[in-house]
Amino acid sequence: MPTNPVTITVTGHAERSFMPNRCVVRLNIAFDGATRAEAADPAAKSAAALAELIQELENNSARLLRRTSIDQVQHTRYRPYHPQGKKLPWNYRSTATGSVTFRDLDAVVSFVDRVSAIEGVDVGHLQWTLTRKAHAKALTRVRDLAVRDALAKAKGYTQSLGCKRIEAVALADPGMLNPGQRPDYGPPAVRMMAASAAAPDSADTGRPAIELTPERIGISADVEARFEAS
Template identity: 50%
Template structure:
């Protein structure tokens, strides 16, 4: 840095909204009864029913299902107590969890509707997310915008100080150049909320649930050092 130059260190920030491209539906199978069979039979039947639903979707030429998992059915028992402390007969439980990841959101609503109609099945959670490859591309775009933001700030500093030109000396992730971290809100990529839209009629004449996720906000920050002269 010469006598007629000055160092300018700035942060650049950018954020953009993106639509998720994956939805993972988590189903919980649970049944209980006075005997092992009373709990195991409905749980096993429920797992088979859901498996049949998923298999039918997987058999499509352009399947909306990217992957799915099924935990082994677990069996347990416990002995409850009455209010006066006396032991009651054994109660038996059978449970399992199933996850189904969709790439075509048009299939999510109908699947959730059909799965929730199966006895002993509950829809536990829907997670809307961006696949790793897609997220990397989107984050690269946002980082590019953050660098442009840093350049614009440096240009304004240069003009305000009465210098004519500036050039980059260093660029880094937050904290690498000793700049204080931003104090504004953080918007990591996460699981957005969802909203139900007007339901079209299904093939059986019944309305089908259509789910649409809110967009995911992806943000990026960079630190940059320039020399103005």
């Protein structure tokens, strides 16, 4: 057993997964035509239908939505490529993007099904997230587990040395105890989206019903700790 106090420096790591409590649905509207009107008119019609659907959800007393946005329809034109360099007639394109953030994750399936039925509207992707409050609470829990992991390591070393007493003298984020020797720790891992898996045909639409399965969000934390054992 050492006669003088022994300094023990360790890292602690922990990671846990949490169910998301928000879902951001990214939307795209796109139409092409030989004239500006052929692209612009249906794009405006679909954008109006999308806005009407979103307004219906915003008026729901259950407060299904947290935030919504629909950009103005943008109009562009381009000439198709020709291998011999011939100047082809202009093609016109009208596009718009939008996003809808859901508080109620159970409402996402119905919305995706309904919005997909609007001509020219595509669901870009689903972004499963945690609110800032929920993320902070989850991160606090994971950091606590990381500290416990560091303490468990230090106690293991203490027992190996035959020491009876251990005392924490420093606790820090990675790299703070040993500047210039920071391990390659990355930010908390966030895995978004798990969608699909067709279910039986819907009786209302005749299309396959949509089944969405949010993927749990992984959060990790690392700490450095210094102890004195004797």
